[in-house]
Amino acid sequence: MDAEEKVSRYLEKIKKEDKKIKAFIELNPNVLEEAREIDRKIKQRKAGTLAGLAIAIKSNINVRGLRATCASKTLENYVSAYDATVIERIKREDGVIIGMTNMDEFACGSSGETSYFGPTQNPAAPGRIPGGSSSGSAAAVAAQFCDIALGSDTGGSIRNPASHCGVVGLKPTYGLVPRYGLIDLAMSLDQIGPIARDVYFTALMLEVIAGYNPMECTTINVPKQEYSKNLSRNIAGYKIGFAREFEEFTDPKIMGVIKNSLKKLENLGAEIVDVQLPNLGKGLSTYYLTVFVEFFSATRKFDGRRYGYKIEEVCGREVLRRILLGKYISQKEYSGKYYKKALQFRSLIKQELLAALSGVDVIAGPTVPKLPHELGTKIEDPLIMYGYDVLTVPANLAGIPGGVIKAGEAEGIPVGLQIQGKPLEEQRILNVMYALESNSGSRHDEKRI
Amino acid sequence: MRDDEQSESERNAERWIEMKVIIGFEIHEQLNTKTKLYCDSPTNYRDVPPNTHVCEVCTGMPGAKPYPVNQDAIDAAVEIALMLNCEIVKEPIYIQRKHYDYPDLPSGYQRTSLPIGRNGSLSGIGIWEVHLEEDPGKYDPITGKVDYNRSGVPLVEVVTAPEIYSPEDARNFLRELTKVLSYTGKVRPEGGTMRTDTNISIEGGARVEIKNINSIKGAYRALKFEITRQKNLRKRGVAVKRETRAFLEAQMITKTMRVKEEAEDYRYIPDPDIPPLVITSAKIESIKKTMPEAPHLKEQRFIRQYGIKKDDAWAITGEIEMADAFEEVCKEIDPKTAAPFFRHIIKKKLNFDNKTFSESGLTAGDITTILKSMNLGELTASSGELVIRGIIEEHKPALHIIEEKGLKRITEKDVVEKAVEEAIAENQRAVQDYLSGKVEALNFVVGSVMRKTRGRADAQTVLEMLKRKLEK
Numbered sequence A: 001m002d003a004e005e006k007v008s009r010y011l012e013k014i015k016k017e018d019k020k021i022k023a024f025i026e027l028n029p030n031v032l033e034e035a036r037e038i039d040r041k042i043k044q045r046k047a048g049t050l051a052g053l054a055i056a057i058k059s060n061i062n063v064r065g066l067r068a069t070c071a072s073k074t075l076e077n078y079v080s081a082y083d084a085t086v087i088e089r090i091k092r093e094d095g096v097i098i099g100m101t102n103m104d105e106f107a108c109g110s111s112g113e114t115s116y117f118g119p120t121q122n123p124a125a126p127g128r129i130p131g132g133s134s135s136g137s138a139a140a141v142a143a144q145f146c147d148i149a150l151g152s153d154t155g156g157s158i159r160n161p162a163s164h165c166g167v168v169g170l171k172p173t174y175g176l177v178p179r180y181g182l183i184d185l186a187m188s189l190d191q192i193g194p195i196a197r198d199v200y201f202t203a204l205m206l207e208v209i210a211g212y213n214p215m216e217c218t219t220i221n222v223p224k225q226e227y228s229k230n231l232s233r234n235i236a237g238y239k240i241g242f243a244r245e246f247e248e249f250t251d252p253k254i255m256g257v258i259k260n261s262l263k264k265l266e267n268l269g270a271e272i273v274d275v276q277l278p279n280l281g282k283g284l285s286t287y288y289l290t291v292f293v294e295f296f297s298a299t300r301k302f303d304g305r306r307y308g309y310k311i312e313e314v315c316g317r318e319v320l321r322r323i324l325l326g327k328y329i330s331q332k333e334y335s336g337k338y339y340k341k342a343l344q345f346r347s348l349i350k351q352e353l354l355a356a357l358s359g360v361d362v363i364a365g366p367t368v369p370k371l372p373h374e375l376g377t378k379i380e381d382p383l384i385m386y387g388y389d390v391l392t393v394p395a396n397l398a399g400i401p402g403g404v405i406k407a408g409e410a411e412g413i414p415v416g417l418q419i420q421g422k423p424l425e426e427q428r429i430l431n432v433m434y435a436l437e438s439n440s441g442s443r444h445d446e447k448r449i
Numbered sequence B: 001m002r003d004d005e006q007s008e009s010e011r012n013a014e015r016w017i018e019m020k021v022i023i024g025f026e027i028h029e030q031l032n033t034k035t036k037l038y039c040d041s042p043t044n045y046r047d048v049p050p051n052t053h054v055c056e057v058c059t060g061m062p063g064a065k066p067y068p069v070n071q072d073a074i075d076a077a078v079e080i081a082l083m084l085n086c087e088i089v090k091e092p093i094y095i096q097r098k099h100y101d102y103p104d105l106p107s108g109y110q111r112t113s114l115p116i117g118r119n120g121s122l123s124g125i126g127i128w129e130v131h132l133e134e135d136p137g138k139y140d141p142i143t144g145k146v147d148y149n150r151s152g153v154p155l156v157e158v159v160t161a162p163e164i165y166s167p168e169d170a171r172n173f174l175r176e177l178t179k180v181l182s183y184t185g186k187v188r189p190e191g192g193t194m195r196t197d198t199n200i201s202i203e204g205g206a207r208v209e210i211k212n213i214n215s216i217k218g219a220y221r222a223l224k225f226e227i228t229r230q231k232n233l234r235k236r237g238v239a240v241k242r243e244t245r246a247f248l249e250a251q252m253i254t255k256t257m258r259v260k261e262e263a264e265d266y267r268y269i270p271d272p273d274i275p276p277l278v279i280t281s282a283k284i285e286s287i288k289k290t291m292p293e294a295p296h297l298k299e300q301r302f303i304r305q306y307g308i309k310k311d312d313a314w315a316i317t318g319e320i321e322m323a324d325a326f327e328e329v330c331k332e333i334d335p336k337t338a339a340p341f342f343r344h345i346i347k348k349k350l351n352f353d354n355k356t357f358s359e360s361g362l363t364a365g366d367i368t369t370i371l372k373s374m375n376l377g378e379l380t381a382s383s384g385e386l387v388i389r390g391i392i393e394e395h396k397p398a399l400h401i402i403e404e405k406g407l408k409r410i411t412e413k414d415v416v417e418k419a420v421e422e423a424i425a426e427n428q429r430a431v432q433d434y435l436s437g438k439v440e441a442l443n444f445v446v447g448s449v450m451r452k453t454r455g456r457a458d459a460q461t462v463l464e465m466l467k468r469k470l471e472k
């Protein structure tokens, strides 16, 4: 099947099903033309590694000519004038951008419900939230609207919806993937990463988007890795850490599924080792204090002078709450009290995670402590919502990579196993996921359409 | 009784006038790097239409991130700090976001570094810190339009201790600082880029900040006005409010911008997009090796090394290009001859034309030529001045000017002698008058010789030659 034909099938499926799912905010009007162009390249054997793959992009990443709305009225009419670095890299490898996906407004949320364009459905668990904030990206992959999607992860925004939607997601090491062109939530935590239906596509996309950008201060200068080529199912002898603290926070139904997949890993030759994460629960407040302050700073440009609306006047409740809290705690009189303290606590959490990782290859555990709630459930207390992130924020605070793969189901709802690794050791995470994936019989070549 | 009261208040007034004035400055100057501080857009925004030297970064487009801090700008700030005798901060230097809401600020915050240099001094006045900032865009309140060409242009900010005690001292300090900055060659040479905020208080009164000062003259006028205003308030028994005032240059007054209670909270945070700067000892050493001698040190050295007067040395070191030319000239010319020529002839003309030495087109070579010719008696002092004027006005080399204007003094004896003989032959009556005792009659003959030589002969020489000839 050529790229044009595949893209038209995706478009048909989207046309039929996305009214209900709401994975996309906007489709690329030139996608077929672009696919035809790539087909010509494929015939000439000049196409890149993503040749003809349909890629969905989270609406907080700039794609020239498409709207990067951040699912907010604030940027309703903002058409990107430039490509994010990751988009340049995808285009260079001949990926086809199929459209811009739905998300929590400005990536502020873990449910996919705060979008100005309406909530996204979970294709893998109808009636439930898909998780967030990369809700549309995970849903588009789960609903087979695309081959691969890009999400962004500040405190779990790739891993959380990947878990709820039963797909594969990876948050890379902070600085491995350029952020240039990603609209900020919290600059010191944000990372772009792939969401895909299998580990191979996840690895393939990661190797395209990862790598140093000399024009970006926070990218890491390391040699390019060929993650897809180096995928290996052989995890015999891997030491996989598990922390008892995970259980304190997690629904036993989910824990059951997780324990089951740890057994599978043991059967594959890995050794499960106890690690300690005594400060696991303290990550949340550190994380949110950091997010509030950085998000307040990042949104100052939406002052109504350039992009139509002043953010505070048109945004949803959660975005406004974060801006106002950020404004409050960044006041001069509190400067030592919150943000700086958060930065200090952050290094403690990082040390703890790195210490736990030092004796093992990866740490495996649950991704989200609770099953996704039903769409439309009123959750008035933001702390309950924030609680969804308790297991995912530590990786962002420490800057380490974390991958998610479906471990099984609880009450018919997908449950994702989270695998965290040392900085820049994405390959080990991918390998563990790859081993688990082939063990569950969901290999990429079987599911490819 | 009444008289007593009046004299009492007058005595009070006298006391207010005696009160000590305390002034401090925050001076911003644009650095002349090729590109902006956090992107590759060019900095020569003056020469181009609005919003043409811009990109995603300097217009703060959603998702854009700063490039690594412009190394030339960092080096310039370090050099300026060193020239102001600062200690360079060795610890990581964070770039902070200073948040405020104004149309010229595309991201809603300005990036400003923590101090790069600290604890310096200039002309006996403490320099608290030197740091880097980015210029905002330019907002036109009348059209409501913003030009982002200037947005992101690097600025160096110098903060002084409040150790200046009069508007006159303030003016002298700013002149000296401008001199040091221009010596480094790292700031924009085309004047008018200096922006200054000043703090002023009168002993025992609240501190007032004045913004919008754009020149040394402006600073002087703003301070004069403000001192009078504050003293008048105190005379009437009214307390001076702690506030920020704007200087309105056209009206030469200051006006309240905001009082202390409304003081802005900039909510500084370290910019998460930019790792802190680290300035290594090796870097400091390499900058020290290539940086110019500070003007006051150069002045002292000139006095010592060339034995010239302090006033001459001060004038010559006013501009590094002039100081360099002077040293070049002194390789062939006696400094004691060259120095007054620089100060009284060259500097006078530059001041008159309001030009800098580097703009004038004068070269050490031209000046050496002129001074040599004067020493040899080939050029008179006034011709020397004419040549300087010619070079500056007509942009031609000294020899051309001398040639064209026929300024070379005629020293070839035969030419003068011939003219003298002709003049004697043509003016027999005057010659007879002279010989018969009318001494002044000879002036007429001298005049004739001078006309024949088009003024290039030395009148004294002609006179002596005539006398010799007629006495034979």
Ligand SMILES: [Zn+2]
Binding pocket: B036, B039, B040, B041, B053, B054, B055, B056, B057, B058, B059, B152
């Ligand atoms: Zn720019």
